[in-house]
Amino acid sequence: MYLPGFNLEGKTALVTGAGKGIGRALAIGLAEAGADVVLVSRTLSDLESVAQEITSLTGCRAYPITANVGVREDVTAAIEEAVRLAGRIDVLVNNAGMNIRTPALEVTEDEWDVIVQTNLKSAFLMSQTVGRHMKEHGSGRIVNVASVGGHVALRTGVVYGTTKAALVHMTRILAMEWGKHGILVNAIGPWYFHTPLTEKLLANEAFMTEVVGRTPLGRIGQLEELVGPVVFLASDASSYVTGQTLYVDGGMTIYGF
Template sequence: MTSAERYFDITGRKALVTGSSRGIGYSLARGLAQAGVELAVHGRHAEGARAAAQRLAQETGAQVHAVSFDVTDPDSVAEGVAQTVEDLGGLDILVNNAGIQRRHAFTEFPVDEWNEVIATNLSSAFLVSQQAAKVFVAQRRGKIINIGSVQSQLARPSITPYSASKGGIVMLTKGLCADLGPQGVQANALAPGYFKTELTKTLVEDEQFTAWVTGRTPAARWGDVDDLVGTLLFLASPASDFVNGQTIYVDGGMTAVV
């Protein structure tokens, strides 16, 4: 291994990726597994998490565990992270990916759905990071990677709670940097643009919406999930040991232009 390769070597590290039984979370988990990380695939439902873990292990040959807990419930999070640490024999990397989307006109947005979005997209990252940080601080090493969005910086109609939650991720990341940086922990955010997944299939097939995405994005295309892996591995590796509190937009340039 060359000295340059060592900067990005995370072989044998232990990782938890929340919301990773499908979609972007699954792709992020796969990228870590391909880099030699032993990881825990997480989902709210145990059956789905187990199926995803089994599929990922078959695809990559990596050691993959399944864990299921409610990311919005403090007691469930504490138990779930403790179980993950036990299963993996430690923890080095946390990816806070769990999230949901709800759409309504602002004046008609149900308060319970506002609370649901904020709890799942933002409060969960606080809760899971808090538990993981206890491990990281004790070992004076750890990587927290929060998943933001272009909506961390840009807003669109009908998704105000989502935009608020993803904007909050940016400042949560900075706060984690302030609190945990002196203990050797790095917290950064990866903010995707518009990506093709099974969850966005309907939007991709909408010719009008796809025309808007490709016209608004300097790269002139939807993102492929593999486009996220390089930045993820950078943030998870020793290469980013002096990068802290930052949000990196992987969006084909969308947030850079008007």
């Protein structure tokens, strides 16, 4: 057979930042591909809503777990609970992220710390902890949600761009170290998508016009368009792909913004 499998039946995926936006869409998409899903974020009510949606739509199991994934103690406890409930973790999607749009000359130390903790430290702590579990089983998939801002300079702020560039490079290094354990580490780099976090920005007609003008496909991305790339990287279809960042950007990174 030359057509590889995209089916995730029998697998368990863990998604951080799973209560809203990109994380919610990816969690539901992974379940539609057959995976049971562990949902992690700070807000239980959001996770319970997503879990109910997953079970009603797909019949797959969904396990909501609250944690601050930028804190090691929370990460350790969350992974222990996830393994207790689901048995194992086959796929990790590091999606938790945030931004504070502040010009570089005005960035405070507190802003720096919270963005780095949320966007970068959390992905490392989750990868390290889940990586140990995956090493024991001799296989695993890790997908980091980076950004086009990790590849080109954007007006999203110096701290955000720095964390996403670091996440892209961390993806390469973990792939290099963990390939021998059967753990594949990749990333996706989205451009602008319709989410609760981008709603106000994209409501600005001038901003939207500029974004669309810099996008060869001439439109903003829809959340479901991120699901296929993540399912690909989570499945056997990508069994010889590691250390890569797949830009899901309507072609924007061809010439930047």
